[in-house]
Amino acid sequence: MSKRPVVALTGASGYIGQNLLKKIEDKADIIALSRNGDNYEDSEHIQWRSCDLYSMNDAEKALEGADVAVYLVHSMMPSAKLTQGSFEDMDVILADNFAQAARKNNVKRIVYLTGIVPGDGEPLSRHLRSRLEVENILRAYGTPVTAIRAGLIVGPKGSSFPILAKLVKRLPIMVLPKWTRMDTQPIALPDVLNALDEGLENEEISNRSIDVGGPEVMTYWDMMLKTAAIMGRKPKAIPVPFITVKLSRLWVSMVTGASKEIVYPLIESLKHPMVVQKENYVEGISDGEITFEESAKYALESERQEGIRLKLPQLPSFKQDVRSVQRIILPEGETADSTALYYVEWLESLLNPWIRTTVDEEHCCKVGTSFSSKSLLELSYSKERSTTDRALYYITGGLLTDSEKNSRGRLEFRKIPEKNELIVAIHEYMPSLPWFAYKYTQAFSHLIIMRLFSNHMKKKSNETVYSESTDPAKG
Template identity: 55%
Template sequence: MEQMPTIEHERPKVILTGASGYIGQNLMKKLTEDYDVIALSRHGGSKEDEEHVEWRSCDFYSMDDALECLQGADFAFYLIHSMMPTAKLTQGNFEDMDAILADHFARAARKNGIKHIVYLSGILPDDVPEEKLSRHLRSRLEVQKILESSGVPVTTIRAGLIVGPQGSSFPILHKLVERLPIMTLPTWTRTLTHAIALDDVLNALKNSVNNEAVKGRAVDVGGPDVMSYKEMMMQMAEVMGVKRRFIDLPLLTVNLSRFWVTMITREPREMTYPLIESLIHPMVAHEENKVEGISYGQKTFKEAAKESIEEEKRKKEEKAEKESQKSESSSGESSESTSESVKKSDVRSVQRVTLPQGKDAQWAGEYYLEWLGKAMGPLIRVTRGEDGVSRVYIRFFSRPILELSYDPVKSGEDRAVYRITGGMFASSKDSHSGRLEFLMIPESSDCVVAIHDYMPSMPWFLYKYTQAKLHLAVMYLFRKHLERKGRLGRSSTSKKAGGSVGTPSSAES
């Protein structure tokens, strides 16, 4: 009897953002057991495809990239965070950049028919108003809202401290215990947190995708232990086999702690400052947000810490061995790491403004150029030609310093895009993809004004301390101007309302 051929069922495809990052690399190994993975990274083009893994280069600051790279998948994991700079000069805070990245991803997910988004966030404390949350947690919550605004079902996995090598918070604690025989502990070190092992977080993420029970929900996850940061450091010392002395201080010195932790651990301040600020909040999983099969981590903190420290030690040894092998190779050969470290002289500048009631990004773009010419009148003039190109001049210069061309194709849906298409201040050596964008934050009056991929023509040192600083000053003045305009608008509205009510009262008297 002839044997029937085996039929291979097509595996679901998942988008994995941040695939070259700490969580992404480890999650990919679990996902490939059951899914075909489209792995996205800013440098995905340098990666080789593997079985069940297709690499794509994607810059989510570009809406075009987002639309193209999210094609062909059923589900998506959102693991993007923008704490570290992505340009030679980055102006702006991580919250506003996270908002842009999330918005581009959300729009692209909707347009590409993604059926479910799984997003990794942080546990929120009880009874703390949103405006009182740390910058980091407030940003994580805003990203969740932006993703949900897409209409695609979102599952938000909220975790406290994730115990694993090469992460963010755990390596900071490890380095403090490793480097300080005596530690003075401020009040925040007695704050409770719900640590969870990396493996347990990965299982929670994988078990959530395409899970109808958690679509549209925020799910808290945590391990068996709820401890203070002090208790974690004490257990870490036991795992490392070192004696440490801990001295409690009756002070909440978060600002001083940020500087101190950054100096001791030598981690970038862009990462340590927001994380330390968040430590004032208890981050313990809430019972009402727990789901069986997802929320309950199995590894204790001590078990996870021991595994993480051993894994970190093994990777350091492997790295040292590779570097030793490289040093023995020919000195005339340029290393791959050296070539990758060369960055282009680009600029990303992002600021947030609040628009008057009823105004949108289209209005903001047009109004900004109009205001710029008036507010900077003695120095700057702005014209709009018949070709639709806005040109910015320094007074008495015949040539524009910048040319901004409105892009109707890329604009719309609460966004306005102006291409930087010329001008003395824009580099013309290469094809210039610089742009000025106005983007509305969903369900708010906030508008993010961003310059992306701008390549200045003047020498870098001169640009950094003149034009770049001037742009920040101009955006500050524009923000203050809009605040005054908004206040006047509200005052005018209230006066009209008061007058309409007061007139009958006068007549009656």
Template identity: 60%
Template sequence: MEQREKIALTGASGYIGNNLLQKLTGYSDVIALSRNGDDRENSEHVEWRSCDLYSLDSAEKGLQGADYAVYLVHSMMPSAKLTQAKFEDMDLILADNFARAAKKNGVRQIIYMSGIIPQDTEELSRHLKSRLEVEKVLGAYGTPVTTIRAGLIVGPKGSSFPILTKLVKRLPMMMLPKWTRTKTHPIALKDVLTALKKSIGNKKLSGKSIDVGGPEVMTYEEMMIQTAEVMGRKPKVFEIPLMTVTLSRLWVSLITQSPRSTVYPLIESLKHPMVAQKENMDDEISYGQTPFKEAAKEALEEEKKEQKKKKTASSSSKSSGVSDVRSVQRILLPEGKDADWTGDHYMNWLSKLARPLLEVETNQQRVSRFRLIGFKKPIMELSYAPERSSSNRALYYITGGSFAKIMDGSRGRIEFRQIPGTQECIIAIHEYRPSLPWILYRISQAKVHIIVMYLYKRHLQHLIEKSEEHKQEGPVKKVVHMN
């Protein structure tokens, strides 16, 4: 018998992933990756693995044995009890870990689900900028990437279509701002699944970004009216010319009761026409055949089934009660400097900044201990991990200190990670558990950390400006000397 290929599927328990999983098992074995994969039962052709993509080590283990990998990850929801981060910075860490892990495991191809990118990329919304940045990072380590770019996906879960249906359900009169006249290219979930499936192992699409769309190009207003018709509703429609995107996103969040972290980036993107471009389309996978009304009807019927399941699941679910912190900031490095330099430089800079209240001692093994003046016990101990670090990634584990709660299996860490091909660097704290009472931590240590990161960013900017001044002065000095 011919050996079945292995496909690693991220987000296998999520919106698109769970549906794609059913399609893939007919001809391949699937490594289903999920945060709680160990709680799932394996089947003949599905192996569930718990995988935390914020951890490079976990990502490497998750992709072991995979021939292909499907990337369906997005970080618009908080991932810790306290998250101090922009979604685009968290997305970058996830993608970078995934790309590194794919390279290490010899994955032949990454298939990435993204959004349609408009032709004018100079003023992209934060959401679309992030989607494009993730695409670049996934391909930065040499693994070929096939990107499937879609506009609004019509399905029972996800983000955009459920928000649209909630607006239609809850508004007796639909007052539609200017962005609802923006054109988009909706596509049924089943057509997206077909495009993803046909991309896996497709050498013709290797290294390409492919736009996909359904048979109709529509405005959001037209989609809302047709969705209302499917629901058997006939709300009155009024166009509002003056409502700004800022007001719209607040209005949509209040009406739909959806998290701002999800709604705001999506509404900001609606200023862009999200229409598939012919030059980016492929005859085999780009042209979805399901009309919008049919797709909306199927999605609403599936949504009713999902709501029943959700009630059952929520009644039996329990909170883990973990009080952890994730904090991510992006900085710009001076020319010629890398992540490893940044880790070392940050420790030295912080020791000077905090004087005379705080002293930082760093030994030859790059173990740094932070002590308040007059106290022997450190408030924090960071231990450099040489086996997990490189020039573009410096990793320090949180190994002690009175401000940290250290237990068996603790994975608290701080990392300095350079974005491939740039002088930008991410400084991230993961899975840190403070020993201070939670309320006290939030109003003190958490805020101090943000201030320190801001000051360090300013410090690096000063170094960059100083370096540029020296470059400009150099030629002038030579001319004066010759005269």
């Protein structure tokens, strides 16, 4: 190529991102994206940008000038001091912001590292269902997506292999639930990097989902035995048919010390066979060459000789902010914009006569009490950043807001592409109440209110469906 391609790399400071950056920096100009990008120094072919992908504005700025974008983002870890909501719903926002930003910046292709979607006919685990939903969202705005689907990635960091290694190291006797006897196709980190690199360069595999795996299909117990042999250990095993996935995830979290945010979704996915599917096989990409034993030896040797601990992701430190995300049903014919205004009206009807709400001509909202003229919350509608599928309000005042610190607090209603579902999210909100008081009063009340609103919208949707099915004109 006469011109070096510009690659926007999300998660550039993370485990996979750091290694991919090293692999491609000799042939591409890289926009390295991280929440803490300002902490890194630029080099000749690497430009660091700080980016919070929960902000669509940040995402748009992050992808300016990019030809291709690599999506290595996953929201299993908390993103604020108080994070309310599931990782699935968080991932919807991140992927939707990224996909819309890619379209706005005319990015030619997105390369996405995700998990193998099994073809066993079983309902997908939460983790894999979320990974597939993200893949669909990334495709929803027209940018071609190359999805590289991998199972367990073997390397000295990350999540899956360090958890397995810690189990082997700490347990002289191991019980073997059913999931430890499920087939999987582990893949070494260098083989994953080769597949991602191919996705960046090979336009012929655009808009494809490609499974990748190592040269061996084996069970998790096989991997434990080989890892134990490398460590010089001989653990005893007791097969048990009665330990459920829920019990297993608790046991694994306790033994390894890994956070439940990481362990629970991963263990829930181990009920599926994670092997390369024929329909998603591409010669030269799908078939990794490094054996499990070779990659495990390298990971363990790195720990011993280079001082690299088999490190599990740690919870980051946060400012005193709040992120709260919930998913609700969107009734037929409604939009994100109309639902936001309806929510303000519904809130007053729910909490009448104590709470009063107002909406002005600009759709700006105030929430207050019936016995005071002062507002509890003030929401300023962002007309220029809103569409029918996304209503954005900045939290600009009120007694419940720390106005001095609340520079980016916002509330949004966002439709999930190709679904009759809506995400309602509060981002970077800084409450005025003392933290302990806020957590067990206002934050708790918000969750209850959102649950009631979700139930209300579900009932409203069912009534709409029933009304349409009994309408003689549509019969």
